[in-house]
Amino acid sequence: MTSVVSRELDPRLLEHRRELTGYCYRMLGSAFDADDAVQETMVRAWRGLGDFEGRSALRSWLYRIATNVCLDQLSGRQRRALPMDLSGSPWQPVEASLASRRPGTAWVEPILDRQVVADDADPAEQAVQRESIRLAFVAALQHLPPRQRAVLLLREVLRWKADEVAQLLDTTVASVNSALQRARATLSDLGARPEPRQLDDDDQDLLDRYVDAFERYDIDAFVALLHEDATQHMPPYEMWLRGPADIGTWMLGPGSKCRGSRVLPTRANGSLAFAQYRAREGGGREPWALHVLEVDAGRIARISSFLDLDTGLFVRLGLPAELD
Incomplete structure (x- = not known):
């Protein structure tokens, strides 16, 4: 033995x-x-x-x-995909867009940097x-x-x-x-050849302002940080959105239950990211989504929101199972 x-x-x-x-x-x-x-x-x-x-x-x-x-x-x-790979046109920011959903095995899934990036590498x-x-x-x-x-x-x-x-x-x-x-x-x-880039102070400042606007649920301030062609998708749903106006409309409409959330900044898929914990009825906060952000020209260009729902995503990634 x-x-x-x-x-x-x-x-x-x-x-x-x-x-x-x-x-x-x-x-x-x-x-x-x-x-x-x-x-x-x-x-x-x-x-x-x-x-x-x-x-x-x-x-x-x-x-x-x-x-x-x-x-x-x-x-x-x-093959696994992202929602934008399945439909060339963005969806409407309405509740009915949530009707189309696929199993987790259909989607490219996120990974935290700490799981794959060597701490001691140059x-x-x-x-x-x-x-x-x-x-x-x-x-x-x-x-x-x-x-x-x-x-x-x-x-x-x-x-x-x-x-x-x-x-x-x-x-x-x-x-x-x-x-x-x-x-x-x-x-x-x-158009997917990788081009190495470093996280700089401006990126970190952008994340700080983004998180602040999200936690305060100041949607005017939030959408002001988005690129004019910004997109957002939310696996396991097929829907995806384009443009600050539609993303803001979604957040004030079907997504408004995210008001009062708290977030935990992290790094995922080589990008800025944060884990969102939504307010739970009866108190406390439960895992809701891991948001992976792509930056272009000093603005948020893509928001990939991987919903936890009943998948146990946070636990499997080693993120806290709840946030007090």
């Missing part, structure tokens, strides 16, 4: 857990599927560690296992890691066939050499280069 426990806690495996979670998240588009994939990777590695002879680096071996686990998970699955590497988990990029990755997805991530995010990727996928360098070229073309058509 002692040997089993020691192997389960082998730091050679556990030290790679965070980066493997980031890789599996980009592959699968779900933090929770990524956790499952990494757990399966660790189990398979634990079972094979005694036979691992060091013919390749341990990290490469783990990525080979993780890639195979992800490819297995993706087999036969429909700032430039952290910027790359954050940019490669942005929602738009992760959603675009879901358009790629699984093996193309793996090639692009290994080559362009993790910066592996073509021959290393070929060895991992049991294919040729020519096949890897061809897959990478096709993947790049698809992402270019979607």
Whole structure:
């Protein structure tokens, strides 16, 4: 039993857990599927560690296992998406727009930066890691066939050499280069190539003003912080909104129950974010939505509001289950 426990806690495996979670998240588009994939990777590695002879680096071996686990998970699955991927036109800011809803497995899901971004990485590497988990990029990755997805991530995010990727996928360098070229073309058509950027003081000030307006429920001040083409979507609902006017109308109408909420600032998908706790009847506040914000030209350009509802989103992300 002692040997089993020691192997389960082998730091050679556990030290790679965070980066493997980031890789599996980009592959699968779900933090929770990524956790499952990494757990399966660790189990398979634990079972094979005694036979691992060091013919390749341990990290490469783990990525080979993780890639195979992800490819297995993706087999036969429909791609995850964001609401704007499903409809080219915005919806009306009315209650009836909530009629269309899809299960959680249909949507790209959020992930907290702390789950995948290394604390000890240099700032430039952290910027790359954050940019490669942005929602738009992760959603675009879901358009790629699984093996193309793996090639692009290994080559362009993790910066592996073509021959290393070929060895991992049991294919040729020519096949890897061809897959990478096709993947790049698809992402270019979607306008989703990542461009690393740093969070600056102006972004933090914008978040502070945004949170202040939201908690006071001053909608005039709130919409003044939005880009003229700002969008908001709210999985698991298919609806999405465009423009400060419609977003403000929604918040004063169907969304008015959010009045009196309190928020917990955080970072998710490489972006500013906050967890919203809505007032509960009888007192206290309950998890309601994780809002991931995208900034453009000093204004909020996209609000991705992932509703907790009955999904247990906050608990699964490690956020507080309630806020007093």
